[in-house]
Amino acid sequence: MTASLLEQLIDALRVLPGVGHKSAQRMAYHLLERQRDGGRRLAATLEAAMERVGHCRRCRDFSEAEVCAICASPARDIHLLCVVETPADRLAIEQATGYRGLYFVLQGRLSPLDGIGPAELGLDLLAQRLQEGEVRELIVATNPTVEGEATAHYLAQLARARGVRPSRLAHGVPLGGELEYVDRGTLSHAFGSRSEMQE
Amino acid sequence: MTASLLEQLIDALRVLPGVGHKSAQRMAYHLLERQRDGGRRLAATLEAAMERVGHCRRCRDFSEAEVCAICASPARDIHLLCVVETPADRLAIEQATGYRGLYFVLQGRLSPLDGIGPAELGLDLLAQRLQEGEVRELIVATNPTVEGEATAHYLAQLARARGVRPSRLAHGVPLGGELEYVDRGTLSHAFGSRSEMQE
Ligand SMILES: [Zn+2]
């Protein structure tokens, strides 16, 4: 016997992070009982996003366009480039600080055991970008975890080899924490007191 | 400037119960980064469910078919009818107890202030069903809240007027609680020790 549409929906909702069977069931009932239009809109938006949201070819952040709004903006300072691990980190910095430079989104961090090396993080693209000569400071905003620090070290070398000054967010971001969850005040302070990275 | 598809997706996800902006953002990033196929499947299932899941014309529970699988099953005892407020309550009883009778889903409870009266709960359909003469016991499993108790009282009168014996779940279900959240053991016990309702 095939599963009913309701059962299929409950199962499909579990693809969402942090949603177990019980939550999925509540969500399905809620949509069917009270939010059919919202559910239809979610279905349509989800389908469009899964198909059409790709990556900016300049910064690798999510973007529908070939080049994202930030990379395409003439108002941003092209001499500053901030490297983050994820789109959520980029958003956190954009919302918490007054930063007006550009970004580069790794979509991960160096993790040899998981097979994630420089190629997977687009570091060839980043190296080429630094080679172009416009970037003066590379703000390395990877997370203060073991892998994030190793990635930061690698990025600093990459920058120095091309005459670009690497800097790192000031302490204030709790060690072992995830940037995405740091409160705005702390993040803003840490961003403002970033220091040049020493060899 | 129109919102990006990513922003639209984050906004659309907030239709889900208990999902605020931050959770919606995490969900959107998670799907885009790691679950494109799961996201597509969710979109398709959601669309199909919103369009095609209706109500069983016998019991008012959610169903794609005109008559749901439980109502259509020849293995169920047609002399027992259990009335619940919501599909989630029906599922909780089905999973926690050995009940083999049929159900009737009110999709709500009497709440005159909200304009929910007997018609909104399909009580004409229920009265007609009791009139048919097959049902011998009406198990009233509305929630033990003020409105649930008032609904139970109304249902008991409806049953007695048609020569059907009304019963109510035994105490054990915490007062003021929601059936859906009661642990299986308690619910199973309460269901087993249901007692006839007195006038
Ligand atoms: Zn970009």
Ligand SMILES: [Zn+2]
């Ligand atoms: Zn049914």
